[in-house]
Amino acid sequence: MSFWERMEKLDRRWVYLAVGIAVIIPFILPTPLPISITTEAQSLFDAVEALPDGSNVMLVYDYYPSTIAECEPIAIAACHHLFRKNCKIITLSNIPYGGPSMAEKITRMMADQYGKTYGVDYVNLGYKYGYVAVLSGMGQSIESIFPADNSGTLLSELPLMDSVKNYEDIAFIFEIADNATADYWVSIVNAQYGVPIGCGGTAVMAPKFYAYISSGQFVGLLGGMRGAAEYEILINKQADAVKGMQAQSLVHLLIIGLVIFGNVGFFVTRSKQKRGAA
Amino acid sequence: MRTSLPIAVAFISGLVLVVAFFFRDDSLIGSLRQEFIVWLTIIGGFTLLLGVVSIVRVSWTAVKRRKEGWFYKILTLLGVFAMAIPAVLPVSWSPLFGRSDGTIYDWLFNYMQSPMMSTMFATLAFYIASAAHRAFRARSAEATILLITACAIMLWRIPMGEAMLNMIPGDLPSWLNTYVMGGANMAVQRGIIIGAALGAASMSLRIILGIERMYMGKG
Numbered sequence: 001m002s003f004w005e006r007m008e009k010l011d012r013r014w015v016y017l018a019v020g021i022a023v024i025i026p027f028i029l030p031t032p033l034p035i036s037i038t039t040e041a042q043s044l045f046d047a048v049e050a051l052p053d054g055s056n057v058m059l060v061y062d063y064y065p066s067t068i069a070e071c072e073p074i075a076i077a078a079c080h081h082l083f084r085k086n087c088k089i090i091t092l093s094n095i096p097y098g099g100p101s102m103a104e105k106i107t108r109m110m111a112d113q114y115g116k117t118y119g120v121d122y123v124n125l126g127y128k129y130g131y132v133a134v135l136s137g138m139g140q141s142i143e144s145i146f147p148a149d150n151s152g153t154l155l156s157e158l159p160l161m162d163s164v165k166n167y168e169d170i171a172f173i174f175e176i177a178d179n180a181t182a183d184y185w186v187s188i189v190n191a192q193y194g195v196p197i198g199c200g201g202t203a204v205m206a207p208k209f210y211a212y213i214s215s216g217q218f219v220g221l222l223g224g225m226r227g228a229a230e231y232e233i234l235i236n237k238q239a240d241a242v243k244g245m246q247a248q249s250l251v252h253l254l255i256i257g258l259v260i261f262g263n264v265g266f267f268v269t270r271s272k273q274k275r276g277a278a
Numbered sequence: 279m280r281t282s283l284p285i286a287v288a289f290i291s292g293l294v295l296v297v298a299f300f301f302r303d304d305s306l307i308g309s310l311r312q313e314f315i316v317w318l319t320i321i322g323g324f325t326l327l328l329g330v331v332s333i334v335r336v337s338w339t340a341v342k343r344r345k346e347g348w349f350y351k352i353l354t355l356l357g358v359f360a361m362a363i364p365a366v367l368p369v370s371w372s373p374l375f376g377r378s379d380g381t382i383y384d385w386l387f388n389y390m391q392s393p394m395m396s397t398m399f400a401t402l403a404f405y406i407a408s409a410a411h412r413a414f415r416a417r418s419a420e421a422t423i424l425l426i427t428a429c430a431i432m433l434w435r436i437p438m439g440e441a442m443l444n445m446i447p448g449d450l451p452s453w454l455n456t457y458v459m460g461g462a463n464m465a466v467q468r469g470i471i472i473g474a475a476l477g478a479a480s481m482s483l484r485i486i487l488g489i490e491r492m493y494m495g496k497g
Contacts, residue, residue, distance in 0.1 A: 012408040019407045033437035038455060065392040066399035096326065098395075101377065101387045108379060129322030137315040140303045144316055151378045152369075183471070203435065210459050211467040226435050249436040251403060256429050256439075258411035263425070266415050 008265025026246035044220020074200035079110035126150030292486035
């Protein structure tokens with residue numbers, strides 16, 4: 001069996017081992033790599049930057065715990081940027097599976113860093129079933145959909161919510177999603193109420209969201225860990241996403257290498273078989 | 279009655295929500311729409327409860343009858359009760375109850391559920407690498423175009439790859455973003471989105487008019 005034939009029939013356990021090594025190496029030997037900024041990330045940054053200080057912003061944690069590696073750095077970077085601009089943050093989630101907990105954990109952690117007070121500078125509305133109904137209903141009254149926050153405190157007892165009744169009081173929506181809820185933010189909230197939306201999503205979802213970029217329904221887009229890394233660079237707070245890009249770089253190169261080796265092996269084997277048949 | 283009542287409810291609810299779209303929020307029909315939406319979230323809450331009851335019943339039956347994999351069902355039941363009970367008990371009883379910081383639910387979520395789900399998702403990287411090596415073959419012209427495009431996009435999305443692409447004259451990274459992601463990809467995605475929206479609209483219309491009855495378990 002030739003080298004190329006062996007490469008084509010490479011045992012998958014070697015592939016697993018190679019991926020494992022490619023992920024671990026950058027954490028042992030970190031090599032900072034220059035990351036350029038895409039126009040989509042720059043537009044999102046500019047849109048947030050252009051908000052007047054103290055604006056009310058909705059930060060939506062529409063992702064499952066499984067995609068924390070990609071979405072959490074986006075959420076942390078968004079909190080840095082928004083709290084730095086003294087924006088008032090209203091968080092919520094359309095994901096029953098841990099969404100409100102992630103919103104609680106990240107926003108509280110970032111709020112502590114910036115000395116922000118719960119109820120005054122930020123509020124976690126939590127989760128409510130039925131995202132289409134929730135998004136539609138908040139257009140008329142947030143309080144009718146979320147009478148209480150995530151921990152059960154009535155909205156009427158939270159000073160921030162005195163000035164936030166519906167989407168008219170929201171200057172910007174920062175949606176972080178790993179699923180199709182982002183589509184409903186576009187079709188219900190942006191299209192019907194005209195609130196500008198910026199989106200951070202997983203790399204798998206990003207290609208779909210390009211349709212909303214060119215139509216202007218998303219002001220900007222952060223695609224996966226790369227998008228998070230770009231935003232970290234833009235806000236000058238390089239953290240997990242920038243570090244993670246090193247591992248992602250090696251794994252992408254490894255996969256491309258494996259595809260090339262597999263294809264060369266495939267063609268070599270096929271030409272041998274053809275010659276044998278002739 | 280068992281058929282006509284649900285159809286009437288679906289017709290009235292659907293009609294109110296559609297018609298209200300053309301009225302102001304503070305109009306009578308706008309208020310009615312808001313009321314219907316609140317009902318929807320409440321009814322939806324009960325469907326979540328139904329899901330919990332269902333998984334408990336199915337798992338308990340499997341344990342009782344010692345069906346294959348019954349041990350894992352015990353873990354499922356433990357997971358359901360360990361997460362749910364401390365989360366719904368009143369905070370006034372103990373600061374460990376409820377869903378905020380430092381509660382049992384919070385601890386289980388942050389240190390068990392979240393890492394387990396992330397781990398499951400992370401294993402995809404290994405399978406994707408293995409599948410790409412074994413199955414991603416340039417067998418036809420279409421497959422070759424897909425293969426080259428995928429590799430180019432994967433290179434563009436990483437700093438090292440972007441540096442490699444920049445060695446080729448013609449600002450390839452920018453070209454990929456503009457013409458592949460913002461051009462061909464966007465056009466295809468838009469087609470899918472419009473197709474799905476038309477399908478959803480026609481299905482909604484069929485339900486409102488009582489033509490589609492599958493939601494009642496009838497064809």
